[in-house]
Amino acid sequence: MSSTLRFVIAILIVAFYTLPLMLVQELALRTRLLSDRIVPRLWHRLTLGVLGVRVRMEGRPSTQRPQMIVANHVSWLDILVLGSLDGVHFIAKSEMRGWPILGTFARQQRSVFVERERRRTSPEQAREIAERLADGDPMVLFAEGTTGDGNRLLPFKSTLFSAAQLALASDRAESVTVQPVAITYLSKGGLRLDRRERAALSWIGDTDLLPNLVTVLQARPVDIVVRYGDPIPFLAKGDRKTVTREAEAQVRAMLTAGLRGTEI
Structure with a gap:
């Protein structure tokens, strides 16, 4: 099957179930008759299946709240991968708000959109994230601030870790x-x-985005491993840079072990 035909079929399949699920999600957001985390998780799982992406989870996700999930970032696929495993909300770049399909679902998933390049807005953005954490929403932060090539970890940025401290206020x-x-x-x-x-x-x-989507479809099946590390308690008097370094060290060790096929 040609890559063009495979791409068209994938888009048609995703479109077939996306609109009905968006309507159900909108109903969930407006009425609270069902959890607003159910539909996004289902959409992520269905779409990963269409794309031929298989996800394996290692380690134990924490059930403690408030919770900030801190992960490395390789691709737009990371959102689908983490979203398929649990009912989480994302801290996403502001540009994503305008993306077709993914942007709409990001809004309906109640993502917090941030402008990382505008440092003056960081305190306001941290307060918004803090409110969500305090309300019990598990928030996903891609702490590198950008995507890497999947072979190495970029330094974590500590700015938005301050949201964890603010949530304790x-x-x-x-x-x-x-x-x-x-x-x-x-x-x-x-x-x-x-x-x-x-x-x-x-x-x-x-x-x-579209050429990268074609690359993913051509590579199918793609296997991705999500490994959970040891939870780090962030106390009110904790230091965000210390917590950032500890989280970065854990993610680097887990990523290195995963790439080498070894245990940690």
């Missing part, structure tokens, strides 16, 4: 649980990826 919790998570792109077509192939699947910088 309401006195509704004694600490925020920071859960490190490593996303490893492991194989395609049943064969382990090398560095070049892994980088080709990543979505870096200003790369257009």
